[in-house]
Amino acid sequence: MGLTLHYFGKLTSPARIPELIDEVTDICESAGWEYKTFDHILEGVPDDYLKLIDDNASEFRARGVSFQAHKKAETTMLCFGPDGRTLSPMALFRPDLTDWSDDMLAHYSFTKTQFAGAEGHVVLCKILKYLFGKYFSEFEVNDEGEYFHTEDRTLLGERFGDYDEAFSKVSVALVGAKLEKATTIPELMAMLREALPDAEIRLVSDEEEE
Numbered sequence: 001m002g003l004t005l006h007y008f009g010k011l012t013s014p015a016r017i018p019e020l021i022d023e024v025t026d027i028c029e030s031a032g033w034e035y036k037t038f039d040h041i042l043e044g045v046p047d048d049y050l051k052l053i054d055d056n057a058s059e060f061r062a063r064g065v066s067f068q069a070h071k072k073a074e075t076t077m078l079c080f081g082p083d084g085r086t087l088s089p090m091a092l093f094r095p096d097l098t099d100w101s102d103d104m105l106a107h108y109s110f111t112k113t114q115f116a117g118a119e120g121h122v123v124l125c126k127i128l129k130y131l132f133g134k135y136f137s138e139f140e141v142n143d144e145g146e147y148f149h150t151e152d153r154t155l156l157g158e159r160f161g162d163y164d165e166a167f168s169k170v171s172v173a174l175v176g177a178k179l180e181k182a183t184t185i186p187e188l189m190a191m192l193r194e195a196l197p198d199a200e201i202r203l204v205s206d207e208e209e210e
Contacts (some may be wrong), residue, residue: 002114003160005124005148008107009132009139011084017063020135024065024078027127035067038079044096053083060095062087069127070120074112078131113145118156121145 011017021037028035045060064079064087079087091098091106100106113121125148132139141148147156 006142014084049100070116073116
């Protein structure tokens with residue numbers, strides 16, 4: 001939960017990956033941002049997906065860079081497969097469990113900026129907009145702050161206010177629920193649902209329902 005920027009894209013050419021990495025690292029060093037470069041062979045990518053990219057492919061090389069544009073923002077990842085498409089965190093770190101036929105799961109990434117505030121969000125939007133315009137042939141952005149496409153700071157402030165209010169309500173509800181009194185998982189789930197009646201709360205396996 002928290003205001004987040006979701007994004008996907010494809011480079012004009014995979015050959016531009018080193019150029020993008022170099023520019024992002026230069027920007028990070030100039031701005032004093034933390035960053036890491038990425039160059040690994042991913043194990044577990046299905047052969048049929050490899051063949052869609054290149055009939056002769058025998059491995060899946062992922063390259064890119066991650067950076068933190070604000071100390072209270074999550075890390076932004078710009079990592080790419082051999083075809084120049086962005087890779088999701090799931091694809092990078094658990095390629096064996098990724099559904100590569102699902103673009104959302106395999107290629108969309110995200111950065112939560114809730115705790116970085118409006119200024120941190122604006123900085124991230126500006127750097128991504130610059131990089132997308134220079135290096136990408138296509139991109140898609142879903143900005144929960146509605147700033148990326150509008151550049152409307154007033155609207156962005158309102159969206160942050162909406163999330164702050166929601167966080168406050170949840171915090172008050174959870175404090176009042178006295179969750180520390182729960183002794184079993186089903187009891188805890190029941191208390192959470194009572195405290196947050198408008199939220200969808202469930203275990204991944206839903207074992208508590210069985």
